Amino acid sequence: MSIVTHEIDVLSANALGLPTRPQQQALQRSASPTGGVALQLTGLSKRYGERQVLHALDLRIGPGEFVAIVGRSGCGKSTLLRLLAGLESPSAGHIEGLAGSDTRFMFQDARLLPWARVVDNVALGLEGADARERAQSVLAQVGLAERGGEWPARLSGGQRQRVALARALIHAPRLLLLDEPLGALDALTRIEMHGLIEGLWQRHGFTALLVTHDVSEAVALADRVLLIEDGRVALDERIPLPRPRRHGPAFAALEQRLLERVLQTMPPDSPPAPPPLAPVAGAALRWAW
Amino acid sequence: MTPTRFTPSAWVSQMLPWLLPLFILVAWQLSTQFGWLSTRVLPEPWAVAKAFFTLAVSGELWGHVWVSTGRALIGFAIGGGLGLALGLLTGSLRWAETLLDSSLQMLRNIPPLALIPLVILWFGIDETAKLFLVSLGVFFPLYLNTFHGIRSVDPALIEMARSYGLSGWKLYTQVILPGATASILVGVRFSLGLMWVLLIVAETISAQAGIGYMTMNAREFLQTDVVLVGILLYALLGKLADMLARGLERAWLRWHPGYQQS
Numbered sequence: 001m002s003i004v005t006h007e008i009d010v011l012s013a014n015a016l017g018l019p020t021r022p023q024q025q026a027l028q029r030s031a032s033p034t035g036g037v038a039l040q041l042t043g044l045s046k047r048y049g050e051r052q053v054l055h056a057l058d059l060r061i062g063p064g065e066f067v068a069i070v071g072r073s074g075c076g077k078s079t080l081l082r083l084l085a086g087l088e089s090p091s092a093g094h095i096e097g098l099a100g101s102d103t104r105f106m107f108q109d110a111r112l113l114p115w116a117r118v119v120d121n122v123a124l125g126l127e128g129a130d131a132r133e134r135a136q137s138v139l140a141q142v143g144l145a146e147r148g149g150e151w152p153a154r155l156s157g158g159q160r161q162r163v164a165l166a167r168a169l170i171h172a173p174r175l176l177l178l179d180e181p182l183g184a185l186d187a188l189t190r191i192e193m194h195g196l197i198e199g200l201w202q203r204h205g206f207t208a209l210l211v212t213h214d215v216s217e218a219v220a221l222a223d224r225v226l227l228i229e230d231g232r233v234a235l236d237e238r239i240p241l242p243r244p245r246r247h248g249p250a251f252a253a254l255e256q257r258l259l260e261r262v263l264q265t266m267p268p269d270s271p272p273a274p275p276p277l278a279p280v281a282g283a284a285l286r287w288a289w
Numbered sequence: 290m291t292p293t294r295f296t297p298s299a300w301v302s303q304m305l306p307w308l309l310p311l312f313i314l315v316a317w318q319l320s321t322q323f324g325w326l327s328t329r330v331l332p333e334p335w336a337v338a339k340a341f342f343t344l345a346v347s348g349e350l351w352g353h354v355w356v357s358t359g360r361a362l363i364g365f366a367i368g369g370g371l372g373l374a375l376g377l378l379t380g381s382l383r384w385a386e387t388l389l390d391s392s393l394q395m396l397r398n399i400p401p402l403a404l405i406p407l408v409i410l411w412f413g414i415d416e417t418a419k420l421f422l423v424s425l426g427v428f429f430p431l432y433l434n435t436f437h438g439i440r441s442v443d444p445a446l447i448e449m450a451r452s453y454g455l456s457g458w459k460l461y462t463q464v465i466l467p468g469a470t471a472s473i474l475v476g477v478r479f480s481l482g483l484m485w486v487l488l489i490v491a492e493t494i495s496a497q498a499g500i501g502y503m504t505m506n507a508r509e510f511l512q513t514d515v516v517l518v519g520i521l522l523y524a525l526l527g528k529l530a531d532m533l534a535r536g537l538e539r540a541w542l543r544w545h546p547g548y549q550q551s
Contacts, residue, residue: 087452
């Protein structure tokens with residue numbers, strides 16, 4: 001049914017001479033996987049005043065690769081992601097392979113517009129009469145087909161992040177950047193989200209960069225785990241486990257080894273630092289959600 | 290033995306808030322009837338109701354209400370419109386804030402009613418003077434709350450919207466303006482309250498028509514019942530304006546859990 005009405009829309013738009021090509025391209029893209037971008041980072045540096053956050057980072061990421069970036073708080077992993085998203089500009093060095101509109105960012109907090117219905121949040125930034133229809137179909141992909149008409153305030157934390165995921169996917173990104181999007185969710189919801197993200201990544205074929213605190217999450221999802229330490233890549237490890245990954249001895253051994261390596265980065269003479277508090281989102285302070 | 294709590298039925302709990310006003314009304318009626326209270330000081334409620342009825346039937350009342358409401362709304366439209374426009378301007382553009390905000394903050398500290406002598410000198414005692422006073426009074430609550438609303442839109446949402454390709458007018462209408470709405474509506478409610486206060490004062494100074502004129506006229510003829518009708522009308526209109534503002538909140542802030550009806 002929806003396909004038929006959709007074709008009529010496109011036809012009538014053509015008859016009126018309206019620009020529909022970008023829409024059609026976007027549709028084709030979201031319908032069939034189109035491989036992700038390949039990235040080449042050369043001498044990438046970022047400093048805030050006196051503080052050097054990234055030190056001449058060199059990195060190659062293959063098309064369609066799923067890379068997890070782990071490291072302690074303040075090691076520069078989020079900064080790297082924000083540079084790739086174009087939210088900030090590097091102090092030195094450059095990034096090859098980026099095409100602005102092909103990159104989408106998933107934030108730690110869902111950042112949904114509280115005054116827009118779920119379906120309109122997903123359709124944010126889309127043009128055309130069929131925007132809502134497309135948003136609805138992407139919502140179905142994240143398992144929220146029934147909730148399109150609700151206000152974001154009515155959703156749980158996990159559902160909000162799924163809406164944010166749908167909002168990113170509708171643009172058929174060739175690079176998806178995920179900045180600890182599951183950090184605030186409970187363990188069961190996280191496992192559910194892992195399956196969802198992996199499935200959508202396999203289906204759409206985008207390149208994915210996931211920043212996470214959770215080594216287990218990195219091992220569950222990534223082809224490759226990078227450890228960033230003081231703004232440098234300290235470890236670059238392939239995860240050879242077959243997908244879908246189940247928690248078994250091989251998984252546990254790999255996770256253990258990576259975790260030990262991450263913990264080594266602690267300066268030997270200082271006492272173990274308390275776990276960092278989850279950052280309070282500005283939104284949560286200002287809006288009585 | 291479980292302790293039973295007093296749970297009034299729905300009907301009783303709905304009527305409970307009206308119990309005290311009803312009691313006062315009955316006490317008032319009785320005390321004037323038995324001559325404990327001079328009708329010169331306070332006429333009996335029944336006389337007020339009769340005066341209201343007579344004025345309503347003769348059509349005189351509606352004329353006055355119409356004139357007063359017209360003044361209030363025109364003043365609100367001018368002052369509130371300007372407050373909204375300037376608040377959006379200074380809230381959105383840094384240079385506009387630097388240019389205008391400190392001057393406006395200085396003006397804000399002058400109570401509008403302190404300007405009455407000057408206003409009479411400028412505009413005489415005709416319509417313009419009343420509209421000026423009302424406009425000036427409603428301007429500042431709307432200006433301040435609009436400015437504050439625009440400035441307190443969550444920067445994380447703006448960053449998100451920009452990274453999703455929104456900019457300029459689209460960013461403004463889809464993110465900034467909706468984000469400021471709650472604060473702007475607080476300004477509207479403050480303004481509507483001030484609107485009637487200022488109108489009452491302006492109409493009591495001098496007027497040829499309006500509720501204020503009606504009550505001042507009645508005072509000269511010692512018609513205390515008509516004076517009370519005027520006072521009650523102001524209360525009623527004020528309540529109506531507040532209900533209107535709350536209606537707007539319910540319509541425009543449906544998404545906001547704080548304004549949702551259960």
